[in-house]
Amino acid sequence: MLELKQLSKSFGGRTAVDSMSFSLVKGEVLGFLGQNGAGKSTTMRMAAGVIEPDSGDVIVSGHSIVSDRREAQRRLGFLPEGAPLYPDMTPLDFLNFLCAAHRISRKDCRSAVERVIADARIGDVMSKRVSTLSKGYRRRVGLAGALIHDPDVLILDEPTDGLDPIQKRAVRALISRMAKDKAIVISTHTLEEVPAMCNRVIIIDQGKLIADSSPEEMAKRREGGLEEAFIDLVSKQEAVRNEG
């Protein structure tokens, strides 16, 4: 469903993502982990077609993001970091706008909006301006937007950031429900969430993939679980770099 092929991107001579390759099939929920500045957001933005890679490609359900961008993006839902939304719009206007952008007919849009309202639990704020919503609600509206066209692939950058524990649980439950027939990539800083949401983990450092396994296997690497394993892996990479 999602395949990253030798994806690379540099900014001003600094390599942000270096030949990143992995693929995801239906039912996989990937926790995409790394330190700040490791290249997670850049990779996700390239995978979503927001920025163009310097080299490499992303294939979404058989369509290349480089040569067939729009067809690839029709099969992909993206929640950017911070869930940016138009402050002057209501969630209903926003979802209708996304329906139009995805070429969803007015009739189908109505049922799609009802579906995502129920999924993201935003029914009580549909007629309020986005600028008046709490951070948690904004994120859920963003998530609803990413789901409006029922995509094959979901790319979620920090989907639970800013949510209270109850909202986090609701989002995790939603992701688990959707996981059956989608491929999902989630970037998060909250490592405790990973075993609850993901069945696969990739850790990147300085734009390179350094580990790829299940959360359970990753946690077994070090006493102290996933967090210790993550710190251990990243520290080793830093040590190698310092020696070099």
Added chain:
Amino acid sequence: MKVELHDILTSLRASYLRELRAYFATPLAYVFVAIFLMLVGVFTWEASRFFDTGLADLQPFFYWHPWLYMIFLPALSMRLWADEIAYSTSELLFSLPVSLFGLATGKLLAAWSVAALSLLLTFPMWITVNYLGAPDNGAIAITYLTSLLMAGAYLSIGAAMSSLFSSQVLAYIAGILVAFVFTAAGWPMLVGAISGLLGAAAGDLVAQFSFLTYFETAQRGVLELRALLFFGGVTLTWLALNTIWVANKRAFAG
């Protein structure tokens, strides 16, 4: 080709409706229309001394349009892309299966619609001259049409400038500066100075790039193909630049 056109039209419609709603969801459109109408009135009645001319025509009203557009229309277009960059909604927009040309056109048309509404609301001027005398309404209609086309050209410059900045203020200043070049190039004082320095041919050449030159004929009630082509060409050129600059943001964004 058919798919591309469909994508452009879908993106255009989505973007047009969103932007139009955004204009009227905030006080921007209302304030713009109100100030524009007030200043048009002040310049027509006071600065041009409308009642002293003794003529029942709208020349004193149309005379100020290029200058008012130069100042006001960049204020209408400054938010079109600058806000997308400032609020990071460009991230969301670029992840959608949309045509950038369609998006840019939809945004331009939304701003153009607000400008058209402002122009439409100047109808009391037309009623006034018809009450006072028997003006050539055909000529007035031609001038209105050309003025609307000229507004599109000014807006396309402002929209393109907006795609270069994340600050509305900078987008506004840049929009005014470029619009000023396209306006003042036909200003008789400037044309005279250039002609004096570099010869009459140079003055004429510079004047050919000015909105004033083409709008001046329209003010006399003459519908010229070259004026239509000029304003249409300027609008399309800046629209194309706008699309290219936005596409570059996708390619080189940090």
